Amino acid sequence: MGYQDKGRTGATLYSEVTDRIIAQIEEGTLPWVRPWDDGRAALGLPRNAGTGRRYSGINVLILWSRLFEEGYGSQRWLTYAQAQAMGGNVRKGERGTTVCYADRFTPKEGDNAPTGPDGEPRQIAFLKRFTVFNIDQCDGLGDRAMAAVTTWNEALTLPVAQTLIEATGADIRIGGGEAYYAPQDDFIRVPRPEHFHEPINWYRTALHELGHWTGHRSRLNRLPDTGFGSPAYAREELVAEMASAFLCAELGIVPTVRHADYLGAWLSVLREDSKAIFRAASQASKAADYLLAFRAEENHETEEQQEEAA
Structure with missing residues (x-):
């Protein structure tokens, strides 16, 4: 089943992420096992600061990788629009992190959609990119985006x-x-x-x-x-x-x-x-x-x- 990516090809996205992870493994650093004991990043899975929902799949590895590269102290992330909706803003010049969302859709009739053995249109999988920012890159969010303190005990x-x-x-x-x-x-x-x-x-x-x-x-x-x-x-x-x-x-x-x-x-x-x-x-x-x-x-x-x- 083919993949479509809004703006760039799915193959490009797959290759970018995979090549980065291969390089990390070759360097001896697994992206799912990082130096948590540096005292900066809180233990836990990354979450959206606006909804509280956990990110999943490849986005966990992408966000953990950026977390340690930049030395952020929070596992909370949000989009530019979410930061504004929460009364804050992303600081000028901050670089966002690209995460992806995978889903499927059924093309409408007449769109030259591929069909299955039963003649019905087949669903097509697609990838959509989003840019998110760590709350450490934002101002004016107050306590709304803060996470509970993680215990190391x-x-x-x-x-x-x-x-x-x-x-x-x-x-x-x-x-x-x-x-x-x-x-x-x-x-x-x-x-x-x-x-x-x-x-x-x-x-x-x-x-x-x-x-x-x-x-x-x-x-x-x-x-x-x-x-x-x-x-x-x-x-x-x-x-x-x-x-x-x-x-x-x-x-x-x-x-x-x-x-x-x-x-x-x-x-x-x-x-x-x-x-x-x-x-x-x-x-x-x-x-x-x-x-x-x-x-x-x-x-x-x-x-x-x-x-x-x-």
Whole structure:
């Protein structure tokens, strides 16, 4: 299916982003694992300052990359028009960041639209670009665009991660010397917490395996049929790696590389297909959202219990 991009070709957009990410990986810096501990950027996923909605997919990588390049201290972004609507403005001379929006439309009759086997018009996918600015580039927004302070205290963040992991209901078996997800029997194996040099790495590992767990046919139905060493397997590892990074950041845990031995395979996949990182980032966001929904359900159940107790 072809892609259209308002103003520039979709192929150009894919190539621009993919080439940038390939260069970052070759330099040893994964765009989904950056130096969060520099104390400037708050942990979390980037959000729109006007609506509060999380950005997803490739836009997370694009915005995180710009966040660290420029040393911004906020994960909040908005368009020029949004800044004005909120009573502020983008400072003169500030350079915006291009994000993209993917959607599909059905051409009208007579537009030489391609048709499917049933003769009906086929939907055409398109990419639309938007320019956004970090709130650090703006004046006059006041407190409306400010985000809640992110805690770095593991004593507070780890219980939140533990609650989410338990809320998924996943069959997690503790013990052994390896961490993996077994799709045939639908269970996760993770070594005992005390076997990790740092306790927080148990949670990073569990979240990575939960990323794979979301791909089961009964959930997001994403897992490949091929085994270890295949390009499809490498792509799935890339999805789980990014899903874990997105989850960690949102839960207040600094993301780290869990499977650096796949770097060569990931580079090969990205070089062969400029759309691969877009698809992987999209699937990673869907996996992260799937898991974060359990946190929302848990919070809702807790609120209902509190109301009943009252």
